[in-house]
Amino acid sequence: MGNIFKIAIRNLLRYKRRTLLTATLVTLGVVFVLVFTAVAGSFKNMMIGQITDSMMGHLQIHRKGYVAAIDSLPLNMGIKQTGYEKLEALLKQEKEIEAYSPRIKFGGMFSNFNETTNIRLNGVYPEKEFATVPLLPERVVSGEKSLNKGDIMVPELLARGMNVKVGDTVVIIATNQSGSVNGKQFRVSGILESATGPGGRDGYIQFDDAVDLLRMEQPEISEVAVRLKQFSKLSGVEKKLRGPLEAEKNPKGKPVFELHPWEKLSPFANIAKMLDLMTLFIKVMLIAIVLISIMNVMMMAVFERIREIGTIAAIGTPPATIRSLFLVEGLCLGLFGAVIGNSVGTIIILIVNLSNITFSFGQQTGLVMKAAIAPYDILMVSVIVVIVSVLATLQPAIRASRMQPIDALRHV
Amino acid sequence: MALVIAEQVSKMYRTGETEVDALKGVSFQIDPGSFVSFVGPSGSGKTTLLNLIGCLDAPSAGKLTVAGTDVATLNRTSGAAFRGSEMGFIFQDFNLLPVLSVFENVEYPLLMIQRTAEAERRERVMKLLEAVGMADQATKRPDQISGGQKQRVAVARALVTNPKLVLADEPTANLDHATAFMVITLMKQMRDQFGTTFVFSTHDPRIVGEAEVIHTLEDGILKGTEIMGGTA
Numbered sequence: 001m002g003n004i005f006k007i008a009i010r011n012l013l014r015y016k017r018r019t020l021l022t023a024t025l026v027t028l029g030v031v032f033v034l035v036f037t038a039v040a041g042s043f044k045n046m047m048i049g050q051i052t053d054s055m056m057g058h059l060q061i062h063r064k065g066y067v068a069a070i071d072s073l074p075l076n077m078g079i080k081q082t083g084y085e086k087l088e089a090l091l092k093q094e095k096e097i098e099a100y101s102p103r104i105k106f107g108g109m110f111s112n113f114n115e116t117t118n119i120r121l122n123g124v125y126p127e128k129e130f131a132t133v134p135l136l137p138e139r140v141v142s143g144e145k146s147l148n149k150g151d152i153m154v155p156e157l158l159a160r161g162m163n164v165k166v167g168d169t170v171v172i173i174a175t176n177q178s179g180s181v182n183g184k185q186f187r188v189s190g191i192l193e194s195a196t197g198p199g200g201r202d203g204y205i206q207f208d209d210a211v212d213l214l215r216m217e218q219p220e221i222s223e224v225a226v227r228l229k230q231f232s233k234l235s236g237v238e239k240k241l242r243g244p245l246e247a248e249k250n251p252k253g254k255p256v257f258e259l260h261p262w263e264k265l266s267p268f269a270n271i272a273k274m275l276d277l278m279t280l281f282i283k284v285m286l287i288a289i290v291l292i293s294i295m296n297v298m299m300m301a302v303f304e305r306i307r308e309i310g311t312i313a314a315i316g317t318p319p320a321t322i323r324s325l326f327l328v329e330g331l332c333l334g335l336f337g338a339v340i341g342n343s344v345g346t347i348i349i350l351i352v353n354l355s356n357i358t359f360s361f362g363q364q365t366g367l368v369m370k371a372a373i374a375p376y377d378i379l380m381v382s383v384i385v386v387i388v389s390v391l392a393t394l395q396p397a398i399r400a401s402r403m404q405p406i407d408a409l410r411h412v
Numbered sequence: 413m414a415l416v417i418a419e420q421v422s423k424m425y426r427t428g429e430t431e432v433d434a435l436k437g438v439s440f441q442i443d444p445g446s447f448v449s450f451v452g453p454s455g456s457g458k459t460t461l462l463n464l465i466g467c468l469d470a471p472s473a474g475k476l477t478v479a480g481t482d483v484a485t486l487n488r489t490s491g492a493a494f495r496g497s498e499m500g501f502i503f504q505d506f507n508l509l510p511v512l513s514v515f516e517n518v519e520y521p522l523l524m525i526q527r528t529a530e531a532e533r534r535e536r537v538m539k540l541l542e543a544v545g546m547a548d549q550a551t552k553r554p555d556q557i558s559g560g561q562k563q564r565v566a567v568a569r570a571l572v573t574n575p576k577l578v579l580a581d582e583p584t585a586n587l588d589h590a591t592a593f594m595v596i597t598l599m600k601q602m603r604d605q606f607g608t609t610f611v612f613s614t615h616d617p618r619i620v621g622e623a624e625v626i627h628t629l630e631d632g633i634l635k636g637t638e639i640m641g642g643t644a
Binding site: 004007010014307310311312313314315316317318319321403404409 | 512
């Protein structure tokens with residue numbers, strides 16, 4: 001086998017410029033795939049991380065029908081105390097759950113005593129909320145990274161528009177379930193940076209303040225956000241929870257709860273799918289580049305060497321050996337392109353990370369572009385290139401091994 | 413027993429609509445250790461006959477036995493194996509592999525066809541390179557040596573597997589007279605040294621005289637056989 005490699009490599013070196021050109025094409029393809037996969041993948045993971053870790057949690061549980069009406073933040077579709085206790089018992093049982101946070105979500109009027117505007121608010125237990133969405137405190141651009149009784153965290157755009165600063169007093173007016181209006185004074189404890197996705201421009205107050213403001217006799221919870229210990233186990237845990245949750249029926253025999261993973265609730269999930277699809281397309285293009293360029297160069301190689309093939313076949317080289325000679329040549333070409341491509345791609349990814357390129361996405365600015373490539377991806381791309389190289393060489397190699405020595409020797 | 417036995421061997425080619433009878437019922441025998449030449453004008457069927465003896469092609473009719481094997485029974489793979497073990501080939505255009513050195517070209521059949529152990533391989537290659545006077549050029553590539561030297565390397569390559577039969581189709585056609593004569597003399601020496609049977613075709617009257625048995629072909633028919641020192 002070593003001799004087949006020796007002859008194959010020498011044959012490749014025979015036409016240095018052509019070999020270099022083909023290997024460069026393969027290299028470029030590999031570099032594009034790696035850099036795109038790294039940048040798109042990292043962007044996707046960063047955005048998913050932000051969405052799940054700074055506002056949504058990994059999973060959300062609502063009373064059945066709430067999500068269909070989520071835009072109006074209905075107050076009459078909350079989970080009652082008894083229901084929440086059952087839910088809590090269920091969540092505490094599941095070992096994969098790291099934290100969960102009950103929320104009261106509602107819309108109200110935000111007044112700075114001069115002007116009034118709309119605001120969407122979450123009433124939360126800060127310690128539970130911060131455990132469930134650990135990046136929430138990171139979004140505080142000024143003020144405290146905590147939320148005490150009587151405090152409100154105001155989204156940045158609203159604070160800017162209403163000219164509100166940390167420490168100011170504001171009034172929140174809200175209508176409760178029965179239609180009566182109540183107002184309550186809050187101290188602005190922090191300004192929150194906007195995040196992409198639903199809930200990214202909500203304000204936060206304490207759970208008990210929300211109960212007070214909405215004059216709830218019994219707290220009714222709009223949603224429970226759940227954080228898992230490992231994001232990768234999402235679908236497993238989702239399946240596991242779905243059974244017992246759906247088994248919970250009201251007196252009419254209808255299910256009480258509904259369970260949604262983050263991607264059912266955030267439109268970014270579609271962008272993430274799109275990115276995955278584009279990564280796939282880029283890989284398909286790589287396959288096409290490798291296939292066409294290597295097949296082309298190997299067909300040429302067979303054509304140019306017909307007399308040589310005739311010679312080695314005449315003196316008794318087995319057809320299988322002739323086939324191997326060409327297959328190994330294609331393999332080496334692909335391997336060479338893959339190795340150089342992976343090296344160059346990794347270096348470019350390193351440069352992207354070191355040069356701190358920033359970009360904007362929606363209302364968010366100054367996001368740092370991070371590119372990360374898993375060893376698995378490098379291995380996958382290499383495997384694709386090598387397999388496609390061999391496949392591309394198969395036809396020319398088989399053709400060479402089937403040549404009749406006398407015809408090949410007569411070829412001019 | 414004769415090494416090659418041809419009984420009424422015919423070969424018909426079809427090129428498009430026309431049929432060409434390249435050989436029309438040729439019969440002869442070649443004895444082991446002989447130095448045989450097929451002569452005749454171009455188109456007389458010399459190359460066709462050598463291709464048949466070399467198991468590169470099968471006869472259309474008649475029976476051809478080489479080293480005890482009926483060549484019609486060989487397929488692509490068994491034909492290659494048979495040629496690799498029983499025969500050596502010398503070509504008009506030398507046909508050395510350009511990417512291999514002189515040493516590696518001679519080594520090729522032992523390495524890629526017979527898979528001989530390294531020590532033995534080295535010994536046999538060097539012995540043959542010395543016999544053809546090319547040992548000092550062993551590391552050169554084919555494009556660094558002359559035509560005559562290339563053909564000497566080709567002779568060494570043909571002999572390295574210890575074949576029973578070496579076939580050479582017009583081995584001197586691309587060489588000047590002095591070199592051609594040298595190559596034929598070398599082939600004869602090799603026959604003397606290793607006892608290998610040599611069969612070559614030529615239309616060069618200057619070297620025909622070196623053969624010990626001369627078969628004359630004309631229009632696909634064997635016109636006569638001349639054994640040096642008498643006519644058969």
